[in-house]
Amino acid sequence: MADEVRIAAAIDVGSNSVHLLLTELEGEVLQDESILLGLGAMVDMEGRIPEAGAASAIEAISDYVDAAVDAGAEYITLLATEPLRRAANRTRFCDAVKEATGRHLHVLSHDEEALLTALGVLDGEPVDVPTLVLDIGGGSSEIVLLAPGMDPVVGVIPVGSARLTAQHVEDDPPTEEEVAELRAESHHLFSSLPTGRPRRGIVVGGSGTNLIRLTSEEGDEDTPDAGLIDTTRTARAIAIVKSTPAAALVETYGLRERRVLQMAAGASLIEAALDCYNLEHLEASAASLREGALIARELAGADWREQLVALVTGR
Numbered sequence: 001m002a003d004e005v006r007i008a009a010a011i012d013v014g015s016n017s018v019h020l021l022l023t024e025l026e027g028e029v030l031q032d033e034s035i036l037l038g039l040g041a042m043v044d045m046e047g048r049i050p051e052a053g054a055a056s057a058i059e060a061i062s063d064y065v066d067a068a069v070d071a072g073a074e075y076i077t078l079l080a081t082e083p084l085r086r087a088a089n090r091t092r093f094c095d096a097v098k099e100a101t102g103r104h105l106h107v108l109s110h111d112e113e114a115l116l117t118a119l120g121v122l123d124g125e126p127v128d129v130p131t132l133v134l135d136i137g138g139g140s141s142e143i144v145l146l147a148p149g150m151d152p153v154v155g156v157i158p159v160g161s162a163r164l165t166a167q168h169v170e171d172d173p174p175t176e177e178e179v180a181e182l183r184a185e186s187h188h189l190f191s192s193l194p195t196g197r198p199r200r201g202i203v204v205g206g207s208g209t210n211l212i213r214l215t216s217e218e219g220d221e222d223t224p225d226a227g228l229i230d231t232t233r234t235a236r237a238i239a240i241v242k243s244t245p246a247a248a249l250v251e252t253y254g255l256r257e258r259r260v261l262q263m264a265a266g267a268s269l270i271e272a273a274l275d276c277y278n279l280e281h282l283e284a285s286a287a288s289l290r291e292g293a294l295i296a297r298e299l300a301g302a303d304w305r306e307q308l309v310a311l312v313t314g315r
Helices: 039-046 051-070 082-086 090-101 110-121 161-168 176-190 206-215 231-243 246-253 257-261 263-276 289-313
Strands: 007-013 017-024 029-036 075-080 105-107 131-136 141-146 153-157 200-204 282-285
Touching: 007 051, 007 289, 017 051, 017 289, 039 051, 039 082, 039 161, 051 075, 051 090, 075 082, 075 090, 075 289, 082 090, 082 105, 090 105, 110 131, 110 141, 110 153, 110 200, 110 289, 131 206, 131 263, 141 289, 161 176, 161 263, 176 231, 176 263, 200 206, 200 263, 206 231, 206 246, 206 257, 206 263, 206 282, 231 263, 246 257, 257 263, 263 282
Parallel strands: 007 075, 075 105, 131 200, 200 282
Antiparallel strands: 007 017, 017 029, 131 141, 141 153
16 A cells, blocks of 8 residues: 655745745645735834734734645644744734644744754755855844754844845835945845855855846756856846846746845845855755754654754754
């Protein structure tokens, strides 16, 4: 008799979106979708998640939980990152999620978010060369420096592509002066991060994958560097964004408008990472903390939060 297919889900509440990953364990992805809500910007403005925003987020989480239950998910892990770390009404929001879904919402620390991301990007395998994992979120960004036999080193940047854009960009398309500010601030932020000499670099999040889409040309998918981002590519992305209104890029490339508006900031952060760590390129990965959460839950069970360092290092 064929083995029964096992299904699991991870749902995360981030600065830009609420996102569902529903997948067969060791199999195909069944559902990978998100709804853009901009909770991070709400918290920036009010210090809390307003009632309307909370209601929309809880509805999205509940719908995704129902979809996972209907699909027969063996376990469903709910995660939250930057907006819930900062929201004054975090406890009330988490209680409302529990009441609506019957499930606990794990509000991750920066370190936990970074380690889950590394776990997902590396598919649960320890590194064999010194490696940098950069996760550019909407409200914050994290790096993880990994090396064989060593504990991971996490660094935190208190802004992501959305917050950096909100701080420095008012125009569409962004002006030369605004782009210069983004680049200068990105380099300043990276100058305070832990030092290291990684030989491999990986960038996670929409800033990387959407930059690839924006700068790819027909036939690029067949080249060895199709998924690699170097400073030439970040400069190309910034030049495209500077010269074209967001609506036109949305129509041409099929990107979400919010992602286009944040592209210059994301590219600036990637550029700063390349310079700071003297890397020729970063690999753009579509994996995320959601994949990491599924791996962690499968390997460590309900106590996965206490075992993240061991899971990432394989020790």
